[in-house]
Amino acid sequence: MSARFLLRKVLGAISTLAFVVTVNFFLFRVVNDDPTATMYRGRNMKPEQIASLRQKFNLDGSKWEQYLAYLRQLLRGDLGLSMKGSREVSAVIGEAIWPTLLLVGCSTLLAMLGITLGYRAGWRRGSGFDTSATSFSMLTYAMPDFWIGMVALGLFSVKLGWFPVSGLEDPGSAATGISQLLDQLHHMALPAIVLALAYVGEYMIVARSAMIETLSEDYLQLARAKGLRDAEVRRRHAVPNARLPVVSLSAINFGFVVGGAIAVESLFSWPGIGQLTSLAVKGPDFPVLQGLFLLLSAAVILANLVADLLYSRLDPRAGGR
Amino acid sequence: MSVLELQDLHVTYRSEGGPVPAVRGVSLSLERGDTVGLAGESGCGKSTIAAAVLRLLPKGTEVSGKVLLDGEDVYAMKPGRLRAVRWTSAAIVFQGALHSLNPVRRVGNQIEEAILLHTAVSPRAARTRTGELLVKVGLPADRAQRYPHQLSGGQRQRVLIALALACDPKVLIADEPTTALDVMVQAQVLALLEELQREQGLSLLFITHDLSVLTTTCERLAVMYAGRIVEQGPGREVFAQPHHPYTRALAAAFPTIGDPASRMNPAGLAGDPPDPSALPSGCPFHVRCAVATAECSSLDVGLRVAAPGRSAACVHVEAAHV
Structure with missing residues (x-):
């Protein structure tokens, strides 16, 4: 990979991020010009109190001055204050991110089993295995995650009682160490499986169609003529070519991991980014929302950058060499 | 013993529109150190033969007849033996443009x-x-x-x-190795193949649609039409003195060097190669043939001896040459 190629990609990502920061800032000013108004609505407040609130949330001066102040603040790593309890937005998000990374990260890894499934189904296109794997994927892909979640919650938690109904761990538990970890895994199992089910179909379908596209390639015929086994032809020659669309999809989905799973987290009261987002919308808590938007965009931009760089490693034609 | 021998090989592809007979009874043998050319238009079945030798045809394709590599029937081999034979007994020079x-x-x-x-x-x-x-x-x-x-x-x-x-490998099957290369590079690749063939005593089956390439390289030449060999004989003779009207048309399509008249007006062959899934009755070539008579639309003759070492599949051959 050439240094120039790397530099171009990194600069591209940085300028995209700068653009997003700007749009993001003005978007929230267009949505609500004075978010503090909702905080004192119906209450009797002195003009000085209102002025101090406006100052606290960086709403003084023209939009342009506000924007510059926001940029200065951002460069210091400061995302402002939450309108609920006046806590630092970065602290609020920082608390919610670990449960989300754990839950959505694990379910994404689980869902990526769909890639192997898709490769094998595509390789044996039209076989019984292909038909059942594709039907399964289509079915789960068509079901919304909150719906799968509600059914799973009703069946496995309420009716059968196999899994806890909600939360990160048992509220009254004083467990530590291994037993605390087991308790958390027990809480995470059902939402993680639900999310994995909701995601697996997409991976499977993309991997399958990428594989089918390579099936008619001449180099597979040559690989067979060399005397390679069928599985070796698939692993060494077909998969490396079918991998490219799958890599893009995975990288972008990894970006979205940070965004959490709004419906499923809310459903299972999982204290993650998704639940935080839904609470912040209800508030509305504009500084938190703005922070969450920024986090999500940055994650997706970073994931895209990683995908681009990976791509150039996996496909020598994609430039960089 | 021949290093490669095809005995009455039939290959029928399965398609949604019904069976497609791509190769219809081809017998051919390749001796050690020999070069045999296989010529014909696209769709005549010549590349199917290359794939059939190493059993590379798509699943579900019907194959009958025999393919013998060093006397061993390729279609009777167990999977492990087949994989071992591939690339060691026979290897294919695939087309580089693809x-x-x-x-x-x-x-x-x-x-x-x-x-x-x-x-x-x-x-x-x-x-x-x-x-x-x-x-x-x-x-x-x-x-x-x-x-x-x-x-x-x-x-x-x-x-x-x-x-x-x-x-x-003992046998090298060159499947259109010069297609889509410019003429200078074509000549270099041909020279290279000839040199390797001589040096290593390879047996070469050379498949191409370009008859002129074959006459210079091949001791023996087989011309295919609609899944069958329609003419066979020593390379130079087949090209210089074709017996089958199809070969004659192919040979005439090349301008003679030094003859301006033929350069300005090369004789082509009208019409398209036949659709293998809907072949004409009788001799499949009769619809494009310049010398076709009434019997050609009903009579389909096999290869018959036309001269010593020469054979052609045409009703008119005996009358003209024996």
Whole structure:
């Protein structure tokens, strides 16, 4: 990979991020010009109190001055204050991110089993295995995650009682160490499986169609003529070519991991980014929302950058060499 | 014993529109050190024969007759034996203009793979041998580090020849190895194949639609039409004195050098090659044939002797030449 190629990609990502920061800032000013108004609505407040609130949330001066102040603040790593309890937005998000990374990260890894499934189904296109794997994927892909979640919650938690109904761990538990970890895994199992089910179909379908596209390639015929086994032809020659669309999809989905799973987290009261987002919308808590938007965009931009760089490693034609 | 022998080979592809008979009874033998040419228009079944020799036809394709490699029936082999025979008994020089090389793997790596698969050597020895093979086909050894898209068409074709030689096969099947190359490169590739054939005593089955390529390289030449061999004989004779009207039309399509009249007005062959799934009755060539008579639309004759060492599949042959 050439240094120039790397530099171009990194600069591209940085300028995209700068653009997003700007749009993001003005978007929230267009949505609500004075978010503090909702905080004192119906209450009797002195003009000085209102002025101090406006100052606290960086709403003084023209939009342009506000924007510059926001940029200065951002460069210091400061995302402002939450309108609920006046806590630092970065602290609020920082608390919610670990449960989300754990839950959505694990379910994404689980869902990526769909890639192997898709490769094998595509390789044996039209076989019984292909038909059942594709039907399964289509079915789960068509079901919304909150719906799968509600059914799973009703069946496995309420009716059968196999899994806890909600939360990160048992509220009254004083467990530590291994037993605390087991308790958390027990809480995470059902939402993680639900999310994995909701995601697996997409991976499977993309991997399958990428594989089918390579099936008619001449180099597979040559690989067979060399005397390679069928599985070796698939692993060494077909998969490396079918991998490219799958890599893009995975990288972008990894970006979205940070965004959490709004419906499923809310459903299972999982204290993650998704639940935080839904609470912040209800508030509305504009500084938190703005922070969450920024986090999500940055994650997706970073994931895209990683995908681009990976791509150039996996496909020598994609430039960089 | 022939190194490669086809006995009454039939290949029928299965398609949604019904069975497609691509090869309809071809018998051909290749002796050690021999070069046999197989010519014909696209769709005549010549590339199907290349794939049939190493049992590379798609699943569900019907094959009858026999393919004998060194006397052993390829279609009776167990899977393990078949894999061992592939590339060691017979190897194919694929067409370089197509995506015959894997685009995401270095070309050297693709040659090494074949060596490591069939011979018990260390990866280092395989790499050395790959370098030697590349030098043998006229490329610098460091081209092994390149990806296919970094090579020209001619260089890719040389890599494919080196790849075919990787396991010292007895039989080399060259499937349109000069198609889509410019004329100078074509000549170089042909010269290379001839030289390798002489040096290593290879038996070469040369498949092409370009008759002029074959007459200079092949001792024996078979012309195919609609899945059958319609004329057979020594290369030069077949081209100079064709017996079958189809061969005559093919030969006439090439301008004679030094004869301005033929250059300005090469004789072509009207019409398209027949659709293998809907062949005309009788002799499949009669609809395009210049000398067809009434009986040709009902009578389909096999190869018959036209002269010593020559045969052709045409009703008019006996009358004209024996």
